[in-house]
Amino acid sequence: MKQLLLILLLTAACFGNCFGQYYVRGQVKDEKGRPLVGALIKLHTKGNLQFFSGDNGLFGIPSTKQIDTIAITLDGFEPFRAAIETQKYQNLTLKMLAATASLMKNKLASITKNLSPNQQINFLSTIGESYTSFIENDFVAAKNYPETGFALNIDRASYSNIRRFLNNELTVPNNAVRIEEMLNYFNLSLDKTPNTTQQFTCNSTVTSCPWQANHHLVFINLNAPKLNLDSVPPSNLVFLIDVSGSMDKPNRLPLLQAGFKLLAKNLRPIDKVAIVTYGGNVAVPLPPTNGNELDKINEVIDSLTASGDSPGEGAIRTAYAIAKSAFIPNGNNRIILATDGDFNVGQTSDKDLEDMITIQRQSGIYLTCLGVGMGNYKDSKLETLAKKGNGNFAYLDNAAEAEKVLVTEFTKTIYTVANDAYVNVLFNEATIKSYRLIGFDNKKEAIADASSKVEGGEVGSGHNLMAIFEVEPIDTNTITGKQLATITLQYKLPLSGNNQSQSFPVAFNDQDLETAPATIRFATAVSMFGALLKNSNFSKNYTFSDVLTLATTAVDKTNVAQKEFITLVQKAERIYLPNKKKKKAN
Known part of the structure; x- marks a missing residue:
């Protein structure tokens, strides 16, 4: 019996020396030392078996060799492969792909080339809710900075969130107001027929400005292709x-x-x-x-x-x-x-x-x-x-x-027709003295980062985007019919990733806002409403009553959302100007 036990022990020792079990332990991090969770890990000795880094990027995998080869892959990072000593703790670093590093940078909603802002603003938290603080776009001299641009997207959360506050008889946090999303909500279009082409269409309109007599408004209306279901x-x-x-x-x-x-x-x-x-x-x-x-x-x-x-x-x-x-x-x-x-x-x-x-x-x-x-x-x-x-x-x-x-x-x-969509606007300094983009305001940290670039957005099937500029012309008597700006739309096709570019001229053929299409008048009322709610520096020359008057002349009475807008303006006037009704009563 003792002889048999000795043989078994010797066999086990031999087996252990020949097929020793090791345990590879370590952590996967990025170049900034941040743990990477969910990285795919393979060991040569484990064949096609897959392992993943867990909480804090940690992993532990058994191996049968003192030296083994480890391979790690993770979306957005360069593949890693190296021979390692399985008895040592492994601190492994994945290098970020250049494309991913670019995406990690602060991104802007709009940009004016070579303009260096110096404003400061703080993050806002309201009644337990959190909103990102924004810096409102200001007037820019076209002679010095003729080129500007903004991202396209179909986001519309701001408007329904504003409605929630007003329906609860509450004032709206300033930074909850994003005018471009308010315009997005109504799917405003100057062309009433769906765009069944494979490219974007663009309509532009120039009108008088209701709050600044010597200024004009420039409306850019882009219509995305509408997919056949x-x-x-x-x-x-x-x-x-x-x-x-x-x-x-x-x-x-x-x-x-x-x-x-x-x-x-x-x-x-x-x-x-x-x-x-x-x-x-x-x-x-x-x-x-x-x-x-x-x-x-x-x-x-x-x-x-x-x-x-x-x-x-x-x-x-x-x-x-x-x-x-x-x-x-x-x-x-x-x-x-x-x-x-x-x-x-x-x-x-x-x-x-x-x-x-x-x-x-x-x-x-x-x-x-x-x-x-x-x-x-x-x-x-x-x-x-x-x-x-x-x-x-x-x-x-x-x-x-x-x-x-x-x-x-x-x-x-649900269905995307354009990725990384971005509009570049080049103003003609011979016709335009200064301009400002209404909405598309930027985050403080993105403004402060000199390397920030505009982050193009996702555009869904059949989306209509309305963007508005307030411009100061050189001399309206001499520039009528001349080119005001050139619009260049850039985007990628969703499946192929192929870059697309379209250009559209904008001529200075202005008209009175009162005689402009109803869609233009309604869009103006929406932008004015947003500016009042966010206490914009550019809303000093008009009131909620002015918004209501303009919107009433433009509202589509068959459109439930537009009719509701009238009601919300009335509610906002009661909430923000509670003394007005009392004075009338007296």
Whole structure:
């Protein structure tokens, strides 16, 4: 017996020497020392087995060799491969791709070439909500700085959020007002027929300025191509739904459940949808499922309940992993994140989330953000996620808005016709003395960063964008008919990535605002309303009554949203000027 035990021990020792077990431990970081979660790791001795870096970028993998080869890949970074000593702790650094590094830089909503601003402004937090602070665009001398530009997008969250404040008899936080998003909300177009071409169309109008007699307004109306629904590519959608405790209110999770069920009705058999939730933990109650399995999809949506904390970071990573697993080449791959934005577990700062989403953006997966709630709504986070995730952003304040975004404007929200879309405007200094872009204001940190560039936006099918400049002409008597500016639109096609460029001339053929098309007058009223709500320096010469008078002459009485605008202006006047009614009563 002793002899047999000795033989077994000698055999085990020999086996251990020949096939010794080692354990590779370490951490994956980027060049700034930040941990990288979710990096794909392979060891030569493990063949095709896949491992991933976990929390804080840590990993541990068994190996049978003292020297092994490790390979690491992660979207947005250069592949890493090296021979390592398995007995030593590994601190491994991934180098960011040049394209990713460019995306990581601060990005502007608009820019004037060679202009150096020096204003300061602080981040704003209001009643538990957070909004990014902006610096309003000022007048610029065309002789010194003739070239300017702005990003295109379909974001419209600001308007419905403003409506929520006014309907609750509250003043609107200044930085919650983004005039370009207010204009986006109404889908304003000078051309009443859909654009069925494969390129953008552009209409421009020049009118008198109602608040400055010697100034004019220049309206740029760009119409995106409208896709034929019969030929749109299949969709791979992931509904990423916040089910944390803060969502347990009628205007949060129940509202989202109703909205997603409406969206699901539009899915086709060739589409796929998955559901990821986070509340206490991250779960996948619905793996990728064909769009025609509506009962199954609705059953999962109806089963959701709210509780727990908000591990938003982990949920976003899981959603991207699910989207990648069901990725459709040349398809519409998109995550739809629905939340009040109150992340409190994992990476929670706007900057950390921005960096994480920027890396994920390289995967070809779009990100749509839907905001809900009041009191702890984090507008700044959702705006950042949408812009860095190459997507769009809306705020749902009621069931009608959910239907508008997810059903009525389904194709605009879900199907992209242009990426990195950007408009460059070159003013003719012989006709224009100075100009300012209304809206498209920039974040403080982007303004302060000398390396900042304009971040082009995502444009959805059939979207109409209205941008407005206030200009000071050289001499209106001598420049009529002359060229005022040249507009250059630049964008990339979604599937091929091919760069596209279109140019449009703008002539100085002005008209009185009173005789301009109703669309132009209504757009002017919307911009004036936004300026008053945000207490703009350029709103001193008009009032809510002036906005109401102009809007009333232009409103389309068949358009529910435009009729509601009149009501909101009246509410704002009562809230912001409470003494006016009392004086009238006396």
